[in-house]
Amino acid sequence: MKLELKGFTLVELMVTVAVAAILLTVGVPSLTSLYEGHRANSNISKIHSSIQFARSQAVSYGSRVSVCPFNGTSCDTNWTKGFSVFIDNGTLGTLDTTNGIQDTILRTVDSFDSEDFITSSLSRYTFNADGLMNLSQTGNIIYCPGEKTNPDSKGFTIGVSGRISTIETSVTCQ
Template sequence: MNKSHKHKGFTLVELMVTIAIVGILLALAAPNFSEMVARSKLKSALNEWQSSFYFAQAEAMRLKEKIHFCASSDGESCSNSGNYNQGWIVLYQSGKPDRVLRDVPPPDMSNNIDITFNGTTHTSTRAHIIFAPTGRIDGGFGGATVSFAYNDGKTTAIKLVVSNEGRLHIE
């Protein structure tokens, strides 16, 4: 009796070749994936900053008062730096105790994102934005750039331009 047995499955050689091919493909994809994650974190921080900017502008028009949009390390008061890495606030200073309308914590707790505000007035530099009751930026604001950079040395920074009228666009 001659019986033919068919074996189902993979040989060890076939399995090792498949694992090697998968390993090579993953090694090629990993750098692109990490850059994509970094870019996504930058865009998320940028969107959060833009959202707070437009919120402050809308609140100035709604309350018909000046509203401050500034970097803050404690979530309660404006810092005098243009470093938004530690977070930022939307602040209502009405003569009474200041009221924080929005407190945004740092967008990246691992400190890999660097957010730098470079603003000017007609006479000096300024580290924060004050919205007038009309929604325009107050105080002789001459425009600004906000740079969102990832500290990996590979990912391209995103620059956001703030016009003196209170409009944003990505450069």
């Protein structure tokens, strides 16, 4: 009686591993670019919707609403660590608890990937009760996944009227 063994030979296994390694070597850079593009779209959309939310809440509450990278007591400049949207009842850009007036945090966005870059021409965006920006200048926010010159970088401009426009040209975080 002949015993029949089932399985793979060493040569078959080595060929399979070699083919898998070649496919991974070719495919991983493409997947990384795809992932960074998706991450850029997702995160710039998150920032964009938070700015729109701040403007609509300013009109709804009839109050000044600010968006800034909030470090617990005041506005910071590092957008990568996350940011907050809050009703700004006190001193502009600080969480004020004096005179019984408490600024109310409406939304908090957690930090982004530590390798990403977010640049903003303004450290704080404040909308008045009429939905217009508090400052007489426009601002822009640019998100760059992974490196400052990534071709998947996205950005938008916020006009004095509070209108948000996507930046159509190529953008970098420099």
